[in-house]
Amino acid sequence: MQRLKSFADQSATSSRLLGVFLLTLVTLAITFVLPPVADSQLAGGAAISIVVLGLSWLIGWSGQISLGNSGFMAVGAYATGIWAHHHPSTPIIFTFILAIVVGAFSGLVIAIPSTRLRGPYLAGMTLAFSAAISPVAQNFTSVTGGEGGLFFNTLTTPHWFLNLFSGQDATINANAQWTADLAVAVAGVAFFFMANLFHSHTGRAMRLVRDNDVAAELVGVNLPRTRTLAFVVAAAFAGLGGSLYVLINATVTPSTFPLTLSITLLTLMVLGGIGTLSGAVIGGIIYAFSSNLVGHINSLTGINPASNLGANMQGIIFGVLLILTMLFAPRGIAGLGPRIRRFLARRPRIAPVPTEE
Amino acid sequence: MSQFLSSAMMHNIFAGLAQGVIYSLVALSLVIIWQSTHVLNFAQGAMAMFASYVGMTEIDRGLNYWLCIVVSVVVGLLFGGFTERVLIRPLYGKPEINAIVVTVGLLGVLEAVAQALWTSTTRNIATPLSQIYFHDQGRLVLLSPFVIFQFTLAIAIMLIVAGLFRFTDLGLQLRASALAPEVARLLGVRVNRMLTFGWMLSAAVGTVAAVIVASGSFGLYPSDMDGILIAGFIAAVVGGLDSPVGAVIGGLLIGLTEQFILSYWSADLAPLGGIILLVVALMIRPQGLFTKSVSRRV
Numbered sequence: 001m002q003r004l005k006s007f008a009d010q011s012a013t014s015s016r017l018l019g020v021f022l023l024t025l026v027t028l029a030i031t032f033v034l035p036p037v038a039d040s041q042l043a044g045g046a047a048i049s050i051v052v053l054g055l056s057w058l059i060g061w062s063g064q065i066s067l068g069n070s071g072f073m074a075v076g077a078y079a080t081g082i083w084a085h086h087h088p089s090t091p092i093i094f095t096f097i098l099a100i101v102v103g104a105f106s107g108l109v110i111a112i113p114s115t116r117l118r119g120p121y122l123a124g125m126t127l128a129f130s131a132a133i134s135p136v137a138q139n140f141t142s143v144t145g146g147e148g149g150l151f152f153n154t155l156t157t158p159h160w161f162l163n164l165f166s167g168q169d170a171t172i173n174a175n176a177q178w179t180a181d182l183a184v185a186v187a188g189v190a191f192f193f194m195a196n197l198f199h200s201h202t203g204r205a206m207r208l209v210r211d212n213d214v215a216a217e218l219v220g221v222n223l224p225r226t227r228t229l230a231f232v233v234a235a236a237f238a239g240l241g242g243s244l245y246v247l248i249n250a251t252v253t254p255s256t257f258p259l260t261l262s263i264t265l266l267t268l269m270v271l272g273g274i275g276t277l278s279g280a281v282i283g284g285i286i287y288a289f290s291s292n293l294v295g296h297i298n299s300l301t302g303i304n305p306a307s308n309l310g311a312n313m314q315g316i317i318f319g320v321l322l323i324l325t326m327l328f329a330p331r332g333i334a335g336l337g338p339r340i341r342r343f344l345a346r347r348p349r350i351a352p353v354p355t356e357e
Numbered sequence: 358m359s360q361f362l363s364s365a366m367m368h369n370i371f372a373g374l375a376q377g378v379i380y381s382l383v384a385l386s387l388v389i390i391w392q393s394t395h396v397l398n399f400a401q402g403a404m405a406m407f408a409s410y411v412g413m414t415e416i417d418r419g420l421n422y423w424l425c426i427v428v429s430v431v432v433g434l435l436f437g438g439f440t441e442r443v444l445i446r447p448l449y450g451k452p453e454i455n456a457i458v459v460t461v462g463l464l465g466v467l468e469a470v471a472q473a474l475w476t477s478t479t480r481n482i483a484t485p486l487s488q489i490y491f492h493d494q495g496r497l498v499l500l501s502p503f504v505i506f507q508f509t510l511a512i513a514i515m516l517i518v519a520g521l522f523r524f525t526d527l528g529l530q531l532r533a534s535a536l537a538p539e540v541a542r543l544l545g546v547r548v549n550r551m552l553t554f555g556w557m558l559s560a561a562v563g564t565v566a567a568v569i570v571a572s573g574s575f576g577l578y579p580s581d582m583d584g585i586l587i588a589g590f591i592a593a594v595v596g597g598l599d600s601p602v603g604a605v606i607g608g609l610l611i612g613l614t615e616q617f618i619l620s621y622w623s624a625d626l627a628p629l630g631g632i633i634l635l636v637v638a639l640m641i642r643p644q645g646l647f648t649k650s651v652s653r654r655v
Contacts, residue, residue, distance in 0.1 A: 065457055119453040125594070132629055136629070138625045139623050260465065316466055318465060322462030327444075
């Protein structure tokens with residue numbers, strides 16, 4: 001029986017990994033048909049989806065509510081920016097590793113006081129952390145470039161890739177697509193790791209801590225260490241996502257990480273579905289193409305996009321969606337699938353637990 | 358005496374306390390909600406900002422400044438009650454994250470709507486009380502008629518809240534509903550109504566803070582309460598979310614810390630005052646400096 005269960009667990013994990021792999025391949029293929037603008041949007045979405053995945057892990061699997069992941073993102077981004085500004089020719093993989101390590105370290109530093117807190121206290125503490133990043137970046141001008149930020153141009157498209165393109169705007173097309181492909185590939189690797197982590201020993205311990213920390217302690221789970229580890233992993237993902245995010249834009253400034261970014265990340269995670277891989281993918285897609293969607297809504301309703309209302313439509317829609325999702329479908333879009341299936345099967349519904357996968 | 362009042366130390370203390378009472382009011386409003394419904398309202402600042410916009414822009418239509426404050430507070434009261442009834446009530450008994458997400462969503466909506474309605478340009482509110490600092494024998498004293506009004510108003514609000522909770526029948530019912538809702542209900546307290554009233558009271562206190570902020574030198578703009586909410590939150594945690602007195606003292610401490618960082622280190626780093634204080638406080642007493650230690654029920 002035990003063997004049977006572990007076999008079932010294994011096959012579920014491997015099918016999940018296969019899913020991640022196939023989705024990455026399909027997305028890479030899609031970048032070839034998308035116009036350059038959409039490719040750039042997709043690249044941004046891929047970067048954000050990595051951050052959302054880390055947040056989803058932290059909130060959905062370890063039950064710790066953080067509003068500070070935009071802060072971890074900023075730490076990874078500045079590590080990338082400072083390094084890339086001074087050493088533009090470093091291989092990109094090294095820059096990513098640096099961002100991951102520095103991001104994870106910032107997670108550790110924040111986790112040490114924070115894991116003493118729970119629930120709303122923790123959310124507020126991490127919010128204060130993410131709000132503190134911008135003043136620090138503004139103050140230490142010699143390192144961070146202050147208000148104007150840092151510029152770097154590290155994402156150079158290799159020659160063999162450029163040669164694939166011809167005709168007018170070949171370079172623009174090639175650059176946009178190379179960026180998108182790189183971002184999607186990095187996101188694919190990140191999702192692959194998380195898919196493994198979800199169903200590892202650590203992942204199971206994490207869920208037990210979330211559901212019943214006293215029981216977890218009784219069966220020998222080290223609570224502070226598990227909680228801290230959750231933060232470190234989430235911060236490493238945020239660091240990687242932030243690094244990718246600023247490499248795509250080739251600049252990092254204090255205003256890249258406003259307080260509203262924390263709200264956006266939370267919205268994307270809740271809309272997609274807390275604690276699921278597919279939820280983070282959906283969140284990334286929503287982020288990538290939200291401006292198109294908002295533009296569409298503006299033109300449908302006849303709102304002038306240049307007007308005050310039109311310019312703030314995205315904030316209004318995101319906020320309203322966040323509230324409505326939490327009130328009426330707390331498992332997000334990824335949770336709708338099982339819900340519909342259950343409805344069709346007409347089995348008695350199990351009371352929904354919003355944070356369970 | 359004049360030397361003393363105009364010394365650098367007193368400048369910092371006056372400026373720090375002036376900012377601190379604003380934090381104290383916000384912290385107090387967070388504590389009122391926390392005590393009655395165990396929700397940390399991330400939209401507290403945005404709700405207060407919105408109410409102050411509705412009230413204070415009435416000045417354009419020729420309404421008297423003092424009446425504008427009254428309008429703001431009344432709007433705040435209604436808004437608080439409405440929010441509790443419509444958005445928060447369905448979430449009681451659900452996981453903590455649901456209420457956090459909903460209030461964060463409300464924060465996003467309110468700031469976006471405020472920008473759409475009133476643009477993000479700062480508006481300066483003309484106050485009938487002078488904002489020019491006093492001079493004492495040619496030396497500057499960092500107090501103005503407006504700052505004195507600000508202190509008086511904040512202290513009055515705190516005393517009213519304290520008196521309401523301690524000496525009135527309503528306050529007793531509020532405390533009973535927070536402490537033991539089931540028992541209170543059995544004894545005839547309309548607990549649901551008390552929860553709504555707690556939110557109304559809290560929103561009104563927050564609105565007073567927002568009105569002071571809007572009338573001050575930074576003016577009124579849609580995100581004017583963001584940093585203040587964070588400082589107010591830290592103040593509430595430092596003091597202990599269960600302790601109104603602790604929240605007020607926490608707010609004053611943060612105001613002073615920020616002012617001293619600003620004056621002796623760097624103006625950019627002043628917002629870090631709160632977080633430094635928070636880390637120190639968490640290391641000494643994670644449950645809050647002014648709260649009675651309680652064990653968590655499992």
